[in-house]
Amino acid sequence: MNDNALSEAAKAVVRRNTEEVQSRGNFELFEELFADDFLDHTPQPNRSPDKEGARALYHVLRAAFPDFRAEIHWQTAEGDLVTTYKTYHGTHLGTFLGVAPTGRKIHFETVDAMRVRDGKISEHWGVANLFSLMQQLGADPAGTKP
Template identity: 30%
Template sequence: MTAMTEEEVLQIALDMGRIFNDGDIEVARRLVADDFVDYEAPEGAPVGAEAYARTANWMRSVWENARWETVDAFAKGDKATIRLIFSGRQVADFMGVPATGKEVRVQHIHIYRIADGQVHEHWAVRDDLELFRQLGAWDKPLEGAPKPAPAA
């Protein structure tokens, strides 16, 4: 195992964004390790570089002008954390919500474990409740909105 600097770890994590933003399969083949585990994916989902790239391409087909814009990023040891804003316009079914044509803008946090120049593990936290609110599929009250009267 080759030791990597935190700067190298961070750069690899940032380069992973090219898989989603640009649909760059070569980046996936180069950076996604054979033993890669994506804890964000549903149990039993296909694994590996090709599967990760297929997920990215599917997302790009659901969301027109999909972008994952880095807002903040840092590395500590063999892990890198990226806070980003995802945006796009829904043009196909997403998790049971038919295409709405609505623009969304939501926050994600991604954590990558990197060793020997490749990503071995990925965790993510996405604000899916806010995403579904923006799509009109969930009616979360906005901050400062009046509270409903208690039931009698």
């Protein structure tokens, strides 16, 4: 497989995760798309950096934002490493990071890099604008309220 074909195949795997697992809650597909030895180099707070931690995070997001979905703005790949810029959207109907449900519509941006090996997501690096999300939920992540 040449580099371009490898990149396109890797992008398709990451896109399926974004569209079908994250946006539609298809957790059976999660099991197929993530390698058993998956490693998250930037795990979210209170999450382990492995497949179980990623699965738990996806379930927490789906419970807190039942209509959670991602809008992919762009994707690029170099070989087996795929970078995606996207905006997540949802309605806050469950507790998230200690914040009780507010019913508010939210959105926040993320940039993810995922390595795809043998058709499975094997590594992840990511940055999410959780500061913006917490502000939208009425929390004070900067600790500036008296």
